[in-house]
Amino acid sequence: LNSNVLTVVDQRTAHVTILASERGGRYPDGRSLLITGRELRLLVDPSLSVSIRQEEMPPVEGVLLSHCHEDHMAGLHRFPAVPCSVHELDMPALRSIEGLMTAYGYTGYPAIETRWRRTVLEDFHYRPRPDAKDLRDGEVIELGGGVRTHVVHTPGHTAGHCCLLVEPDSVLYLADVDLSSFGPYYGDAVSSLGEFEQTISKLREIEAGHYVTFHQIGVIEGHAAFIERLNRYAGVIAAREQRLLELLAEPRSLPELVARRIVYRPHDDVPFADPVERRTIAQHLERLVQAGAVTEVEPGRYVAVSR
Numbered sequence: 316l317n318s319n320v321l322t323v324v325d326q327r328t329a330h331v332t333i334l335a336s337e338r339g340g341r342y343p344d345g346r347s348l349l350i351t352g353r354e355l356r357l358l359v360d361p362s363l364s365v366s367i368r369q370e371e372m373p374p375v376e377g378v379l380l381s382h383c384h385e386d387h388m389a390g391l392h393r394f395p396a397v398p399c400s401v402h403e404l405d406m407p408a409l410r411s412i413e414g415l416m417t418a419y420g421y422t423g424y425p426a427i428e429t430r431w432r433r434t435v436l437e438d439f440h441y442r443p444r445p446d447a448k449d450l451r452d453g454e455v456i457e458l459g460g461g462v463r464t465h466v467v468h469t470p471g472h473t474a475g476h477c478c479l480l481v482e483p484d485s486v487l488y489l490a491d492v493d494l495s496s497f498g499p500y501y502g503d504a505v506s507s508l509g510e511f512e513q514t515i516s517k518l519r520e521i522e523a524g525h526y527v528t529f530h531q532i533g534v535i536e537g538h539a540a541f542i543e544r545l546n547r548y549a550g551v552i553a554a555r556e557q558r559l560l561e562l563l564a565e566p567r568s569l570p571e572l573v574a575r576r577i578v579y580r581p582h583d584d585v586p587f588a589d590p591v592e593r594r595t596i597a598q599h600l601e602r603l604v605q606a607g608a609v610t611e612v613e614p615g616r617y618v619a620v621s622r
């Protein structure tokens with residue numbers, strides 16, 4: 316592919332093309348993949364850049380979504396007749412805009428929900444795909460000529476999030492296990508901190524030649540470099556928990572903690588910061604209480620247990 320639109324170039328292995336993203340994969344854009352076998356060509360996570368350059372792209376026989384987030388399906392509207400697949404746990408978010416909004420979990424924040432719904436529909440071109448098919452953990456998709464894609468269910472970011480291992484290229488597509496300095500995102504209603512940690516352990520064991528993220532980082536070569544990044548990335552979870560414990564040196568309620576933030580910086584202008592902070596902090600609080608590190612001093616007020 317030689318994009319007339321983008322100033323950056325695609326990267327390739329033998330059967331995988333990592334489609335360039337004008338913004339270096341920075342949100343709201345990201346890196347989509349083309350996987351080409353002798354019989355089939357699949358497009359993975361069509362981004363905003365794919366939406367722009369669709370006309371110069373080769374025909375594809377299928378679209379795979381790693382998960383249902385607005386930025387990973389912003390180009391899907393360009394392929395209305397192409398079969399599309401996602402893990403069944405993310406299917407409700409692809410069947411309807413209501414399902415997607417429920418998955419984000421901004422109920423209780425009607426102004427945020429109304430604004431975000433409009434953004435998803437207008438800026439990310441969301442179109443429901445009630446015809447989508449299931450991707451299953453362990454499934455192997457044969458593309459012909461020995462090219463195959465293994466589906467690895469990696470929940471946490473969303474319930475149905477999947478990574479893809481493409482052989483024989485030894486490319487592990489990490490999607491939104493994005494290894495960024497921001498750290499793991501588990502702030503949606505369908506996210507899970509505990510599952511994300513299990514996913515990190517599971518991915519640690521996969522020795523691939525190339526690791527590819529949807530956002531900034533891009534391509535990482537080899538298992539050792541991947542593990543180094545993964546450790547730093549996982550460390551953000553512990554740093555958030557430490558920040559929460561520091562905030563709980565005095566008793567605070569969940570709304571007070573949300574106002575202080577542990578995910579975003581105080582000055583970050585993120586429209587959905589409050590519901591994301593709330594969901595994230597609630598998950599950390601729950602396990603800190605279970606571990607006896609935090610106690611509920613009166614209903615709805617928490618404090619760290621001094622040791």
Ligand SMILES: [Zn+2]
Nearest residue numbers: 382384472491
């Ligand atoms: Zn995502």
